[in-house]
Amino acid sequence: LQILLLTAGFLVLVAVSAACVVFVNKAREDSGWVVHTVEVENQTNALLLEIRRAESAARGYLLTSGPEFLRDHEDAVAQILPDLDKLARMVGDDPVQRENIRKIRTAINTRLGQFVQEMQFVKQGEQDKATALVREAAAGDTNTTIGNVGTAMREEEARLLVLRTANADRSQTMASTVTLAGSGLVIALAGISIFLVRRESQARDAAESRLRDNNVNLEATVDERTADLREANEEIQRFAYIVSHDLRSPLVNIMGFTSELEELRDSIFQRIAALGHAVAAAAVPVVPVDAEPTLQGEDKQLSEDFTEALGFIKSSIAKMDRLISAILNLTREGKREFDPVRIDMRELIEAIVSTLAHQADEAKAEIRIAPLPDLVSDRLALEQIFSNIIDNAIKYLKPGVPGEIAIRGRTRLGFAVFEITDNGRGIDPKDHQRIFDLFRRAGTQDKPGQGIGLAHVRALVRRLGGTMSVSSELNQGSTFTITLPVHWNANNRNADS
Amino acid sequence: MTTPVTIVMIEDDEGHARLIERNIRRSGVNNEIMPFTDGTSAVNYLLGKDGSGLAHKGHALLILLDLNLPDMSGIEILRQVKENKYLKSTPVVVLTTTDDSQEIKRCYELGCNVYITKPVNYESFAHAIRQLGLFFSVIQVPPAAS
Numbered sequence: 001l002q003i004l005l006l007t008a009g010f011l012v013l014v015a016v017s018a019a020c021v022v023f024v025n026k027a028r029e030d031s032g033w034v035v036h037t038v039e040v041e042n043q044t045n046a047l048l049l050e051i052r053r054a055e056s057a058a059r060g061y062l063l064t065s066g067p068e069f070l071r072d073h074e075d076a077v078a079q080i081l082p083d084l085d086k087l088a089r090m091v092g093d094d095p096v097q098r099e100n101i102r103k104i105r106t107a108i109n110t111r112l113g114q115f116v117q118e119m120q121f122v123k124q125g126e127q128d129k130a131t132a133l134v135r136e137a138a139a140g141d142t143n144t145t146i147g148n149v150g151t152a153m154r155e156e157e158a159r160l161l162v163l164r165t166a167n168a169d170r171s172q173t174m175a176s177t178v179t180l181a182g183s184g185l186v187i188a189l190a191g192i193s194i195f196l197v198r199r200e201s202q203a204r205d206a207a208e209s210r211l212r213d214n215n216v217n218l219e220a221t222v223d224e225r226t227a228d229l230r231e232a233n234e235e236i237q238r239f240a241y242i243v244s245h246d247l248r249s250p251l252v253n254i255m256g257f258t259s260e261l262e263e264l265r266d267s268i269f270q271r272i273a274a275l276g277h278a279v280a281a282a283a284v285p286v287v288p289v290d291a292e293p294t295l296q297g298e299d300k301q302l303s304e305d306f307t308e309a310l311g312f313i314k315s316s317i318a319k320m321d322r323l324i325s326a327i328l329n330l331t332r333e334g335k336r337e338f339d340p341v342r343i344d345m346r347e348l349i350e351a352i353v354s355t356l357a358h359q360a361d362e363a364k365a366e367i368r369i370a371p372l373p374d375l376v377s378d379r380l381a382l383e384q385i386f387s388n389i390i391d392n393a394i395k396y397l398k399p400g401v402p403g404e405i406a407i408r409g410r411t412r413l414g415f416a417v418f419e420i421t422d423n424g425r426g427i428d429p430k431d432h433q434r435i436f437d438l439f440r441r442a443g444t445q446d447k448p449g450q451g452i453g454l455a456h457v458r459a460l461v462r463r464l465g466g467t468m469s470v471s472s473e474l475n476q477g478s479t480f481t482i483t484l485p486v487h488w489n490a491n492n493r494n495a496d497s
Numbered sequence: 498m499t500t501p502v503t504i505v506m507i508e509d510d511e512g513h514a515r516l517i518e519r520n521i522r523r524s525g526v527n528n529e530i531m532p533f534t535d536g537t538s539a540v541n542y543l544l545g546k547d548g549s550g551l552a553h554k555g556h557a558l559l560i561l562l563d564l565n566l567p568d569m570s571g572i573e574i575l576r577q578v579k580e581n582k583y584l585k586s587t588p589v590v591v592l593t594t595t596d597d598s599q600e601i602k603r604c605y606e607l608g609c610n611v612y613i614t615k616p617v618n619y620e621s622f623a624h625a626i627r628q629l630g631l632f633f634s635v636i637q638v639p640p641a642a643s
Contacts, residue, residue, distance in 0.1 A: 245565065245594055245595060246565070248594045248615075248617060249510055249513070249565070249594055250510075250512075251617050252510075252512075252513060252516075252594065252615050252616075252617055252622065253510065253512030253513060253516070255617050255618065255619045255622075256512065256513075256516040256619045256622060256623075257512065257516070258619070259619035259620070259623070260516075260519075317617065318617075318618070321617040321618075332597070
């Protein structure tokens with residue numbers, strides 16, 4: 001619409017300018033015509049004046065025969081025809097005036113003829129004839145005709161003057177009217193334009209303030225959701241903490257009384273053995289009594305079953321205790337506050353690698369560290385993350401194949417991306433999610449482990465505001481990718497407590 | 498123990514209480530053991546009917562305290578004991594499943610004398626309790642008095 005208005009304004013301006021030029025030209029032309037009319041009138045007067053002058057000089061010559069009158073008369077006569085021609089040229093465009101010119105030319109020619117005759121008579125000394133001719137001429141209609149036509153011409157020109165003056169006035173009025181109207185239109189368009197611009201800017205201000213409100217709302221909503229999530233997370237941690245604690249209490253009892261049972265079993269079976277021996281001794285007195293009472297037959301079988309059952313109970317309790325401890329450790333890690341410091345990643349990884357040097361030697365693994373970006377983050381958490389991943393890489397190499405483990409890093413958009421690549425046994429893609437679950441493991445179960453490491457690592461990476469993923473094929477080695485913010489601060493995600 | 502020290506055992510789990518008592522006896526400690534399974538009755542006993550702790554003036558007490566009690570936190574009992582002018586010099590042994598370092602620190606700050614985590618492994622548990630029994634047999638417990 002703005003463009004439309006501007007275009008319209010521009011067009012109006014062009015039109016007004018063109019009209020102005022046209023009308024100014026017209027006015028100039030009209031003025032020209034007015035001037036022309038005045039000139040024609042002057043010329044007519046001049047012509048008539050010359051005729052009069054010729055006539056009066058002729059009369060003077062007739063009376064006095066003075067040569068100065070003759071000269072004057074000849075001058076005037078000589079002037080008449082050029083004046084007439086000039087006048088004829090000037091009024092060539094006007095049919096009325098052309099007719100008048102034709103009439104006056106005839107009359108003048110007649111009169112000039114009379115002048116010639118008069119002069120002839122005077123020169124020949126026939127004054128009477130000349131006087132008579134003058135009288136005749138004065139009485140005749142030639143002079144009258146000249147006078148009349150001259151008057152008619154003047155009147156015609158006067159009429160034209162009035163007409164042309166009116167025309168000129170109209171043209172000028174038109175020009176100024178058009179200019180005024182155009183200016184008015186342009187001003188109106190400008191007014192509309194300004195109005196529209198103001199309305200638009202008001203609309204934009206309104207939209208902006210709405211946007212700002214929305215942003216504030218959005219932030220509030222995000223904060224709210226974050227708080228909710230944090231609360232839920234804390235609740236889960238409290239829950240895990242309480243549950244694992246409360247599970248531990250009965251476990252102490254189960255373990256304790258199982259051990260008591262074990263001791264009881266020893267006493268019971270000793271007594272059974274003693275009784276058995278007593279019976280046997282009663283039957284066969286020659287058996288030496290100093291030997292240790294040992295169980296025989298069914299009794300021995302019973303004792304072994306007893307021991308086996310207790311063994312299963314105790315190993316299960318031990319396993320349950322380990323699991324509970326793992327959960328407790330995880331919740332404890334979840335509660336630990338992070339302390340962000342500047343960390344030289346290469347130094348940190350090298351320290352981890354040197355603590356794992358023994359295992360790496362045993363597995364014939366070579367560990368290469370590429371240049372790594374430095375971070376501001378929690379040192380302990382990073383140590384746990386990378387030592388778990390590198391430890392896994394060494395632990396799950398292909399037996400008999402020299403290990404190659406590479407650690408690379410780069411930064412991207414405020415995040416540091418670390419890649420730990422190995423040529424080990426790899427992970428089946430269907431297990432890629434599973435390996436990050438607590439107490440879940442994948443592949444051949446030939447190495448000791450609880451299925452805690454990667455769950456713990458991922459929890460830590462998340463708390464540090466990062467993500468981690470794995471890409472791997474069975475027998476093709478694995479690449480673990482860890483993305484962490486270069487600059488961790490307490491406002492990042494999961495900054496709880 | 499030479500003085501007739503009474504061991505006040507505040508433990509909600511009767512199995513634990515039994516195991517603790519057994520192992521203390523095995524270490525040769527024959528003092529009277531007063532078992533309580535909840536915090537309220539224990540506090541009532543310790544502070545007496547008037548809540549001043551005056552009832553135990555002149556008696557030597559030793560408190561074995563579990564932190565996870567059904568009705569109140571063991572820490573609250575510890576605080577009340579250590580704030581009481583008659584009981585404040587009574588040795589308190591915290592014996593609990595919690596091994597959280599914050600919790601341990603808090604107990605020592607409140608004036609607990611020994612903090613022992615109950616190991617699930619029974620050998621360790623029994624060993625710890627027997628050590629504690631030996632410890633009981635050598636420490637001097639002052640009578641509750643101002």
